[in-house]
Amino acid sequence: MxxxxxxxxxxxxxxxxxxxxxxxxxxxxxxxxxxxxxxxxxxxxxxxxxxxxxxxxxxxxxxxxxxxxxxxxxxxxxxxxxxxxxxxxxxxxxxxxxxxxxxxxxxxxxxxxxxxxxxxxxxxxxxxxxxxxxxKHPPSEDNSTANTRSNIARHYDLSNDLFATFLDDTLTYSSALFDHVDHYTRRPWSELADAQHRKIDRLLDLAGVGPGTRLLEIGTGWGELCLRAAQRGATVRSVTLSTEQQALARRRIDQAGLTDHVQIDLLDYRDVDGTYDAVVSVEMIEAVGEKYWPVYFQTIDRVLAPGGRVAIQAITMPHDRMRATRNTYTWVHKYIFPGGQLVSLEGLDRVTRAHTTLRLTNQRAMGIHYAETLRLWRERFTANHSRIAALGFDTTFMRMWEFYLAYSEAGFRSGYLDVHRVLFTRPTKEAAR
Incomplete structure (x- = not known):
């Protein structure tokens, strides 16, 4: 009552x-x-x-x-x-x-x-x-094939115009990588787009993406990684469950004259087919859920060509905290990311060893870069209240999003959360002995 x-x-x-x-x-x-x-x-x-x-x-x-x-x-x-x-x-x-x-x-x-x-x-x-x-977690938010699209839509299909009010021109909705940042550095807004390109380029380098690479991207966003990869000469297939993101990403690819090099499908990662030299995924694994980590990595293992590389950017937390909170229904689940779950490096290592031929062979932490990225988004969001209201979003929504952006920034500034760039490869027969 x-x-x-x-x-x-x-x-x-x-x-x-x-x-x-x-x-x-x-x-x-x-x-x-x-x-x-x-x-x-x-x-x-x-x-x-x-x-x-x-x-x-x-x-x-x-x-x-x-x-x-x-x-x-x-x-x-x-x-x-x-x-x-x-x-x-x-x-x-x-x-x-x-x-x-x-x-x-x-x-x-x-x-x-x-x-x-x-x-x-x-x-x-x-x-x-x-x-x-x-x-408790509502059963409707379990990341099954029946539920995942609605979970994704509740966040990513809010409005492309909404995200444009606080993202930079690359429309990249994940941690940037600045040339230098620490707890006391405050980077200007003008550096964010370059920092996003730096992040994308480092991931593509890690995955070995170049001319002729057959690249699979799991989680399209608004298409910036597709653009950068295609400009390197790669052939890209990207999958998403957001109709809003797919539509805008396709327009951006078309405007760049890269339609022949990039295919963007509205498709669950579990249904991907084909063979790829590299797989890249940026902050999408948080929408998979621990229950489905095995099938996520088994899918990647199945489509990855011999000698292929997998580069993933993932929001992480310490393994003991991940285990302690994995069944907790949170404010973020209820209002921002239904079905979401953060990973731990240990968890990723364990699941890939248990269920795939993939092995975690490289990782880099960059949490303070995410804190700075979130600060820039939050300040931009707050400064654009009138534009957001004109899109039809009310005061409660704006307070909710301010809390979400600040809550996330606090997590990274405190060290409770981190974000890692990780590489998975298959060991050679000699190394596996």
Missing amino acids: NAPLRDRAGQFTDDEAARWPDIAHIPHGPTTKVRAAAAAWLFRHASRHLDVRIEYPDGSISGDDTSYVLPRMIIRRPDDFARRVGTAGLIGFGEAFMAGDWTTDDLVGVLTPFAERMAHLVPRPLQVLRSAVLP
Whole structure:
């Protein structure tokens, strides 16, 4: 049962309430007060030693109450906030931001300390209760052949125009690779397109793509990798499940005069046929799911020619955290990437050894580059609110996406998340002995 939400500072319209029922209603029921009280205590306990100043309407402070230079998390409706967190855990934490129950002028600054201590926020004795009390993955979001296209469409088919409001001219929606970046470097927007080309070129180099290469790309995006590969003289087949991406990528290929060199199919990776000298996939494996990792790599193994190379860019997390959270239904699943699951290097190595002839032979971490990429996207997204609103997206949607981009950036800045460029090859008979 739910009780109606008071409007969000006068901005939460009836139309938004209809579009966002779980934001428009505060959890209400016989156990809600008990769970809210537990969540309020747990939140104060978990935040005591975080580098965040948490301010309540009654003037009380949690976190570091002596510093005014720390990022401020301002809780405007503590009871509503506690009800959401008590009912849905971290899903409720994100929903509370979407509803305006808490706010801040430094969202990444607030979220980064939480990400740094993600594994320790909940006391270990209570972690065992998580699966019993928090929401479960809906069966409809399992990445089966029946569900995968709808999972992909919910994110990538939102609107090509929406993505164009915050991506650079290459329309590349994955981590860039800057010539140099660290925790203190802030690169200008003007460098992002070059950094995306650098990332793509390094992946193509890793896969050995050149004149005459038969290349398979799993996950088209909006076609920039296809363009770069074809310009090298490769023959490219790219597969996607996004109708919006396929349409725009095909237009871009046609405009570049490369139609004879690039084929873009609306096709599940499991249905790919043919033989290829190289396979490249950029941040698509996160949409596969651990259950389907074996068939994903078996498909690649099946179509890869002798001596072929596989270059993958993948968002990763530590193996122990991947195992601990793999069955957890998260805010990102519910609102951004249904069916998504991050990988670990150890997990990739294990599954390929167990199910294929492929072996992980090279890897490079570049997480701080993703943090910087996300900062540039987030600032561009925020600056283009009026354009996004003109496309028909409401305030709740924009708060949701700001939270998603900041949440992701915080994950990479804290080191909780990473992104790796990895190479798989087949060992020679001599090396396999």
